[in-house]
Structures are given as C-alpha cells and as structure tokens.
Amino acid sequence: MQHNLANNIPEYLARLNPEQAEAVETTDGPILVLAGAGTGKTRVLTTRIAHIISQNLAYPNQILSVTFTNKASREMKERVAGMLQRDVSGMWLGTFHSICAKILRRHAELLGFEQNFTILDADDQIRLLKKIMQDLKIDEKKWSPKVMMSIIQGLKDKGKKPEKVDSSYAGHIAEGRLAEIYATYQKRLKGMNSMDFGDLIMHCTNLFEEHSDVLALYHSYFKYILVDEYQDTNVVQYLWLRLLAQGSGNICCVGDDDQSIYSWRGAEIDNILRFEKDFANATIIKLEQNYRSTQNILSAASGLIAKNQGRLGKTLHSQGDKGNPVKVKFLWDGDEEAKFVAQEIESFNQIITAEKHKLSEFAVLVRAGFQTRAFEERFLTLNIPYKVVGGLRFYERAEIRDACAYIRVLMQPSNDLALERIINVPKRGIGKSSIEALYRNAREQGIPFYDSAVQMVQNKALATKARNELGELLGNFDRWRRMLNDVEHAEVVSLMLNQSGYIQMWKDEVQKEKSIEAQGRLENIDELVRAIGEFESLEDFLEHISLVMENEEANLSGEMVNIMTLHAAKGLEFDTVFLPGWEEGLFPHQRALDESGDGGLEEERRLAYVGITRARKNLFISHAANRRVYNQWQTSIPSRFLKDLPEDNVENMPSNLSIHSPSAQNASYSSYGTESREKSPLSQVPAGNGFSIGERVFHQKFGYGFINKMSGDNLEINFQHSGKKTLKTAYVEKV
DNA sequence: GGGTCCCCGTTTTTT
DNA sequence: ACGGGGACCC
Numbered sequence: 001m002q003h004n005l006a007n008n009i010p011e012y013l014a015r016l017n018p019e020q021a022e023a024v025e026t027t028d029g030p031i032l033v034l035a036g037a038g039t040g041k042t043r044v045l046t047t048r049i050a051h052i053i054s055q056n057l058a059y060p061n062q063i064l065s066v067t068f069t070n071k072a073s074r075e076m077k078e079r080v081a082g083m084l085q086r087d088v089s090g091m092w093l094g095t096f097h098s099i100c101a102k103i104l105r106r107h108a109e110l111l112g113f114e115q116n117f118t119i120l121d122a123d124d125q126i127r128l129l130k131k132i133m134q135d136l137k138i139d140e141k142k143w144s145p146k147v148m149m150s151i152i153q154g155l156k157d158k159g160k161k162p163e164k165v166d167s168s169y170a171g172h173i174a175e176g177r178l179a180e181i182y183a184t185y186q187k188r189l190k191g192m193n194s195m196d197f198g199d200l201i202m203h204c205t206n207l208f209e210e211h212s213d214v215l216a217l218y219h220s221y222f223k224y225i226l227v228d229e230y231q232d233t234n235v236v237q238y239l240w241l242r243l244l245a246q247g248s249g250n251i252c253c254v255g256d257d258d259q260s261i262y263s264w265r266g267a268e269i270d271n272i273l274r275f276e277k278d279f280a281n282a283t284i285i286k287l288e289q290n291y292r293s294t295q296n297i298l299s300a301a302s303g304l305i306a307k308n309q310g311r312l313g314k315t316l317h318s319q320g321d322k323g324n325p326v327k328v329k330f331l332w333d334g335d336e337e338a339k340f341v342a343q344e345i346e347s348f349n350q351i352i353t354a355e356k357h358k359l360s361e362f363a364v365l366v367r368a369g370f371q372t373r374a375f376e377e378r379f380l381t382l383n384i385p386y387k388v389v390g391g392l393r394f395y396e397r398a399e400i401r402d403a404c405a406y407i408r409v410l411m412q413p414s415n416d417l418a419l420e421r422i423i424n425v426p427k428r429g430i431g432k433s434s435i436e437a438l439y440r441n442a443r444e445q446g447i448p449f450y451d452s453a454v455q456m457v458q459n460k461a462l463a464t465k466a467r468n469e470l471g472e473l474l475g476n477f478d479r480w481r482r483m484l485n486d487v488e489h490a491e492v493v494s495l496m497l498n499q500s501g502y503i504q505m506w507k508d509e510v511q512k513e514k515s516i517e518a519q520g521r522l523e524n525i526d527e528l529v530r531a532i533g534e535f536e537s538l539e540d541f542l543e544h545i546s547l548v549m550e551n552e553e554a555n556l557s558g559e560m561v562n563i564m565t566l567h568a569a570k571g572l573e574f575d576t577v578f579l580p581g582w583e584e585g586l587f588p589h590q591r592a593l594d595e596s597g598d599g600g601l602e603e604e605r606r607l608a609y610v611g612i613t614r615a616r617k618n619l620f621i622s623h624a625a626n627r628r629v630y631n632q633w634q635t636s637i638p639s640r641f642l643k644d645l646p647e648d649n650v651e652n653m654p655s656n657l658s659i660h661s662p663s664a665q666n667a668s669y670s671s672y673g674t675e676s677r678e679k680s681p682l683s684q685v686p687a688g689n690g691f692s693i694g695e696r697v698f699h700q701k702f703g704y705g706f707i708n709k710m711s712g713d714n715l716e717i718n719f720q721h722s723g724k725k726t727l728k729t730a731y732v733e734k735v
Numbered sequence: 736g737g738g739t740c741c742c743c744g745t746t747t748t749t750t
Numbered sequence: 751a752c753g754g755g756g757a758c759c760c
Contacts, residue, residue: 069749097750121750140756144743197750232749265748368746390748424736431736547750567747589746607747630745631751 010054012047012083016040023252023285024048027057027224030245030279032272033254036316037301037613038292038573041254045226046079048252049091052224053084061090062223064244068232070095070548072571076228092222096237097197098547100204104195107214111203113193116539118408119546120189120196123401124417125149132184136177143174152182156198157266159205159236162186192416192448201236208243219247230255230275234266242278251279257312258305261567261607263596273312290316292573294323296649297619301612303646308602316613325651326612326619328642332656333626334371334581338378341578344620345384345561348576359385361575363562365611367587371580372563379561389564395545399506399521403528404545406496409450410480411538416442416449423453426505428469434462450474476500489541490533497525566611577615579608582623582639608641621645 013021023033023044035041049065052058067073073094081088092099101119108115120128129152130145138148151173155165162183167176174181189195195203208215225245227233230253233241245251253275260269276282290298295318302315331337341364348357364375372388379386394400402425408418424430441461442452456462457471480496487495497503503525509518535541562574581587588604596603612619623638 095750119750122748200750261747262749264746370745427736429736433736565747586746591746 010051012050016043016047017289019285019287019289020044020047023254023287024051026283026285027052028250030249030275030282031252032230032275032279032282032284033252033287034272034284034312034314035254035256035287036290036314037256037259037610038290039287039316040289040291041228041256041287042076042079044287045228045254046076046083048226049076049080049088050083053086053088058223059090060088061092062221063226064092064099064222064224065226065228066094066096066099066241067228068095070098072228073098095547096240097200100200100240101543101547103218104200104204104207107207107211110211110214111207112190113195113203116193116412118192118194118412118415118542119200120194120417121395121546122197123396125196127417127420128188129181129185132188133174133181136181136184138174138177138181148174148178148181151178152185153198154266155182156196156202157234157236159202159239161202161206192414194415198236201240205236205240205243208240215243215246218244223248223250225251227251227253228255231257231260231269231272232262232267233271234268235271238268238271238278245279257310258308258314258606259570259610261570261603261610263599263603269310273310286314288314288316290318292616293613294318294321294617296323296325297612297615297617299649300326300619300645301609303649304605304612304641304644305609307644308605310599310602324618326621326645326649327651327653328645329620329622329653330638330655331622331624333624334374334628335378337580337622337624338374340622341375341580341620342378342382342384344578345576346382357575359559359561362578363564363569363572363574363576363614364578364580365564365566365569365614367566367581367589367607369565371586375563375580379563384561385559386561386563389562390568394524397521397524399524400528402502403493403497403525404542406500406502407493407532407538407542409477410484410492410496411542413450413477414448419450419453422500422502423470423473426501428473429465430470431466434466434470437462473500484538488533489535489538490529493532493538494529497529566607569614570610573614573616575616576618577611577620579611579619579621580623581627582608582621582642583627583636584639585634585636586627587639587641605641605644608644 013024016024017040020040020043023031024047027048033041033044035044045065049063052063053060065073065076067076077088077091077093080091080093092102094102104111104113104117105115108117126145126149129149130140133140133143133145133148162179165179165182167179186199189199208218222244225241225248227241232255241251241253253272255272257269257272260267260272263269271278276284293301298316298318305311329337329340331340345359345362348362364372366372366375376386376388378384395404402422405418405421408415409422412418420435423435438449438452438456441456442449445452445455447455453470454474457467457474460467462470476496476499480492480499483492483495503522506518506521506525510522532538532541535544562572566579587608588601592600592604594600621642623636623642625635627634627636
C-alpha cells in the first residue's frame with residue numbers, strides 16, 4: 001500500500017483515529033484493546049500486524065495471531081496480505097484449535113500420541129463416551145452420555161486432567177465415578193491415537209507445562225502475540241496464552257466484555273475483566289468511536305447495557321446522525337409478528353423509492369431456532385427470498401459424515417468409530433450382535449476394531465452372512481487402498497462410494513419417493529468428491545474436515561433476507577435489523593435465568609446488546625402477546641429489556657392490540673389460552689363485505705396485492721408477485 | 736436384524 | 751406436537 005516504508009508516519013496509521021493508532025503503535029508489553037461494537041476492531045488487529053511487519057519489528061513467522069473461528073482467521077489473513085502486498089503465509093495465524101493441532105503434531109510423541117493423531121468430532125465423542133459408560137455400567141438413564149460429555153468438556157475447558165478432578169465436585173456425579181469415566185475416555189482416545197477438540201488446547205497447554213524446552217522453543221518463535229475476541233476465551237486458552245506470553249511479553253488481546261455471550265460453552269468473561277491483574281503493567285485502550293450505527297441505535301444499546309453490573313464500562317459515540325428512533329411493535333402472536341416484519345421489509349422497497357434497499361441488508365435475529373419457522377413461512381408465501389444462516393453445517397450431515405467415515409477407514413484403519421459407523425451402511429447384515437462380537441474380540445486381544453474384523457473373518461468366527469459380507473468389505477478396502485498408488489485420490493473416493501453400495505443406497509431412496517432429501521444428499525456427496533479433488537491428498541483433506549470444514553454452499557449469496565440467531569449474528573452488520581420475540585421467558589430465556597441467575601440475565605442482556613448493535617440505520621424490536629411453545633399457547637409479557645431502552649430513542653409503533661376494536665382477524669382470537677385456534681384467518685373476513693377497489697389485501701398463497709375489480713364476492717386482485725387472480729372474498733384478508 | 740412402541744427432551748454452538 | 755433413540759419382541 002504505502003510506497004515509502006521508511007516514512008515516519010505511514011499512510012496506514014494516518015487513517016486511524018487516535019485510540020486506534022495507539023493500539024497499533026503500542027507494540028511492546030501486554031495490551032488490552034477494549035473494542036466496542038463497530039469501532040474498527042478488525043482494522044486495528046490487521047493494521048497492527050502490518051505495522052509490526054513493515055516496521056521490521058518481526059518477521060511474519062514470528063507473529064502468532066489467534067482467532068476463534070476459521071472465518072475470522074481467513075478474513076484476517078486476507079486483509080493483512082492485502083495491506084502488505086506480500087506473502088504472509090509464514091505467519092502463525094489461525095484458530096486456537098488449528099494452532100494447537102499444528103504444535104501438537106510436532107511433539108505428539110512427548111505426550112504418547114503419534115504424529116498423525118485424528119481429531120474426533122462432537123458426534124464421535126458422544127458415541128465413544130456412551131460405549132465407555134456402558135462398559136462401566138453407568139446408568140445411562142440417570143446420566144446421559146450427552147450430559148456427561150458436556151461435564152467432561154467443561155473440565156477440559158478449565159484445563160483439568162482426570163487426575164485433577166476434585167472429588168468434592170465430582171462426588172455426586174454418576175455415582176461418584178466421573179473421574180473414572182473421564183480417565184477411561186482419555187485412555188480410549190489415546191489408544192485410538194485421537195484427540196477431541198478440548199484435548200487440542202489442554203494437551204498443548206500440558207505440553208508447555210511439562211516440557212520447558214518445548215515452551216522455550218515457542219518463546220523463541222513468537223515475538224508478538226495477538227488474540228481476537230478475548231472475551232470468548234476459556235480458562236485453558238487463557239493458561240495457554242499466559243504460558244506463551246511469558247516469552248516476549250508482547251501480547252495484545254482485543255475484545256469486548258459487553259459482547260461476551262458464550263459462557264455456556266466455557267467462555268470466561270473474567271479473563272477480560274481481570275486482564276490488568278493477570279498481565280502486570282498492561283496498557284488498556286478503549287475504542288469507543290463507533291463507525292456503524294446511528295446515535296439513536298447506539299444510545300439504545302448503551303442505555304440497555306448500562307444496566308449490567310459486571311462490566312469494564314465504555315460508552316459508544318456515533319459521529320453520524322441521530323437517525324430513526326428504535327421502533328417497538330406489540331403484536332398478537334408469532335404469526336402476526338412475522339407478518340409485520342415481512343410487511344416492513346416490503347414497504348421499505350415500495351414506499352421509499354429514493355433509496356434502494358437490498359434484501360441482504362435486512363436481518364431477522366432471533367433468540368432461539370424455533371422462531372425462524374414463522375418467518376420462513378411468511379417469506380415463502382410472499383416470495384421474499386431469504387436464507388437461514390447457520391443451519392446444519394455441511395459436515396454434520398449424515399451422508400457427509402458417512403462418506404468421511406469411509407475415507408477415514410481407508411486412510412486410518414485403526415479409527416474404530418469410523419469403521420463402526422459404516423460397517424453396516426448400506427445394510428450388509430452385520431448387525432448389533434456381530435458388532436458386539438467384533439468389539440469383544442478387539443478388547444480381549446487389545447487390537448483395533450478393524451484388525452479384529454480381519455481376524456474374525458479369517459477365523460470364520462461370525463455368522464456366515466455377516467462373515468461373507470464383512471470379508472468382502474475388508475477386501476474392498478484393501479483394493480481401494482492399493483488403488484491410491486496409481487489412481488487420483490478423488491477418483492478413488494468416488495469409486496469407493498459407488499462400489500461399496502453407498503451411492504446406490506441413496507439412489508434407492510430416491511426411487512422410493514422418499515426422494516426429496518435423498519436427491520439433495522446425492523448432490524452433497526458429489527460436492528464432497530469435487531471438494532476432495534482440490535486437496536493435495538486425502539490426509540490433507542481429513543485434517544481439513546476435522547478442523548475447518550464449513551458449509552461451502554453458504555457461498556451462494558444472493559439478494560436474500562437473513563434469518564439467524566443472535567449468537568450467529570455476532571460480528572455481522574446490516575442496515576435494517578429486526579429483533580422479534582422480546583418476551584419474558586424467551587428473551588431473556590427462562591433457562592438462562594434458571595441455570596445462571598443474575599449472571600445469566602446479564603449474559604442475555606449482552607446478547608440483546610449484540611443484537612441492537614448489529615443495525616446501522618433501522619432497528620425494529622417486537623414482542624407478541626401469545627406464543628406457541630411446544631405447541632401449546634402461552635400468553636407472554638414484554639421483555640424486561642424493553643424497559644432498559646432509553647425512552648428518548650424509542651418510538652412505540654401503534655398496535656392494533658389496544659383495548660378497543662380488535663381488527664377483523666383478531667376478533668376470533670378472543671379466547672385466550674389452550675384452545676385450538678384457526679390456523680389461518682381466512683374465514684374470519686365477512687364475505688362480500690368491507691372491501692373496496694384499490695385496497696391492499698393479502699392472500700395465503702399469493703401474498704400481497706391490490707384490488708382491481710369487484711363483483712359479488714369475487715375480487716380481481718393484482719398480486720405483486722403472482723399477477724392477476726380472481727378470488728372469493730373469503731380467501732382474502734385485509735391488511 | 737428389523738419392525739414397533741414408548742419415552743424424553745425440545746437456548747444459544749465453535750472447533 | 752413431534753422426532754430421535756432405546757427397549758422389546760419376533
């Protein structure tokens with residue numbers, strides 16, 4: 001970018017505000033940058049890296065830069081490379097997990113692992129733990145493997161190895177056998193040469209603690225350490241960072257205590273609150289100049305978050321207009337709420353014509369996943385393109401996990417879980433009893449599941465059908481493995497999935513008319529094979545999917561309204577944001593209150609703060625009087641967070657729920673509570689009555705339109721998306 | 736090994 | 751209400 005690196009005031013610094021510049025130029029010692037929403041956090045981080053490199057303070061490979069998500073690290077890499085116009089691939093830039101994995105592979109033998117250890121995903125973890133609990137005869141009803149797994153995960157997040165599990169804490173869990181279960185789980189993982197995600201950080205921290213020479217090596221590597229989203233770090237990540245920072249002492253953490261919303265998965269807000277105590281002589285810099293939102297939106301956010309006790313405290317300033325007030329709307333129920341949001345989106349593009357409002361600049365941010373349904377239905381009826389961001393990720397889909405399991409068995413035959421997953425997929429007549437026998441044999445001989453299978457086929461120790469089928473499968477795997485020597489690896493995968501009968505299994509599903517999903521699954525598999533072709537080798541590919549694989553198809557970005565959870569929205573911004581469901585019990589969520597008390601309430605409030613600060617120009621907050629929860633109607637009261645919003649920045653929109661004259665469709669809703677209600681308000685409009693030419697109306701299928709002609713109870717309507725139709729008045733509602 | 740019935744859980748989610 | 755998973759039976 002700048003042409004003269006020797007220049008004392010490089011161009012990139014001139015483009016920062018004083019606080020940002022200070023955060024970039026304070027290169028030495030511990031520094032905490034408290035970066036409020038929209039204050040240019042990423043710009044500071046990337047500029048800081050560029051500064052360090054361009055001032056020759058360090059080579060790229062002497063910088064460690066840690067993020068939480070692959071997306072964040074990818075973006076940072078791109079931006080730094082763009083700023084410097086030079087190769088920065090030598091930088092240690094990645095997620096906590098990928099960097100720990102990289103370090104662990106170099107020193108695996110010191111911890112009793114092999115260099116090519118595999119990384120278990122959440123599903124495999126639970127399956128393994130479940131098996132262990134069965135072996136140990138733990139009552140699965142009382143102590144579900146899922147719950148036990150999250151307890152173990154919690155211990156790992158704190159850096160606690162099994163031998164450090166405090167018996168006073170563990171005493172009441174699983175009949176006092178938590179430490180035993182945990183220890184067995186760790187032993188089994190090591191036996192499989194596997195680690196789970198929590199292990200990556202914990203083992204790496206242990207490596208540093210137990211091998212001072214290794215730690216010294218990394219001290220000599222890392223002159224500068226940068227950490228993004230510091231408020232999201234957990235205890236073991238903090239310990240890991242502290243060990244590394246003992247080297248140069250140059251650690252820069254960027255974060256926002258007000259956006260800490262992940263305590264439930266181990267994030268420790270205390271890390272950021274305590275920074276000054278943890279790192280002596282720390283510099284603290286607050287970034288409070290917001291470049292994103294209008295003053296009304298910022299004031300609303302500031303007023304709300306000020307109600308929290310546990311915070312470092314900062315106030316965002318806008319340099320822009322006051323903007324529109326935050327609009328609050330009260331509605332009858334969730335469907336009405338969806339209707340309201342859709343209507344607002346449509347009117348933005350119809351009534352206001354001066355400015356083009358891109359659909360991708362609208363976002364609906366919900367507290368819980370089930371809320372998306374009402375919006376999807378409404379957008380579908382109105383033909384408003386939308387996408388639900390962050391649904392099932394690509395690699396979590398059954399067919400992708402199956403295909404990956406095949407590849408794992410091919411490459412890592414000792415991966416017991418992978419073989420177990422696909423041994424009878426498609427159905428080969430190798431059922432529960434055969435699998436149990438194979439496991440028993442494996443355990444007795446102390447050999448992997450795969451070797452046990454080879455042995456039992458040879459010994460003719462299984463039922464004939466199972467033996468023949470298993471023999472064929474194992475023979476096939478041998479053949480596919482040999483094929484790798486002279487056939488392109490993606491091609492081998494394709495052949496394997498075909499010859500194993502896996503592809504045929506889904507094709508059969510397509511035939512059976514269960515096809516809607518099956519066809520998609522086949523397409524996903526094609527996509528996977530294509531993606532595999534882009535990797536150097538299958539080893540590379542497996543490492544990638546363990547650590548990084550994301551939903552590639554999310555790239556098909558078009559002009560669509562975004563629907564997502566508040567959590568998924570962190571870090572994003574939109575012109576217009578809708579925050580529905582601000583009702584007690586839903587937001588703040590009852591479970592957060594029940595499980596975490598005041599702390600839980602404060603985290604919910606931070607979540608509200610995150611939601612509000614996503615909006616650049618327009619913010620709509622809504623709440624409904626009635627909501628269906630587990631298919632039961634509940635009346636709800638407005639969220640306490642609404643009262644936290646400063647009155648001056650808020651406008652209450654007129655509500656047709658006022659005391660008198662409920663609108664036509666609300667009339668039939670007069671009975672509250674549990675009674676089943678009309679699915680749609682179709683029949684609630686009096687026939688042949690009350691319509692007039694030019695009136696805007698709504699139809700369940702065709703959406704919004706205007707009345708062209710009327711005769712009797714027939715209406716000719718010009719629909720916005722579906723053209724002219726003639727319909728009976730009974731099927732049309734007023735809007 | 737596969738079909739059927741019952742019971743549980745149903746906030747947020749990255750790696 | 752509803753889906754997934756386990757128990758139970760053939």
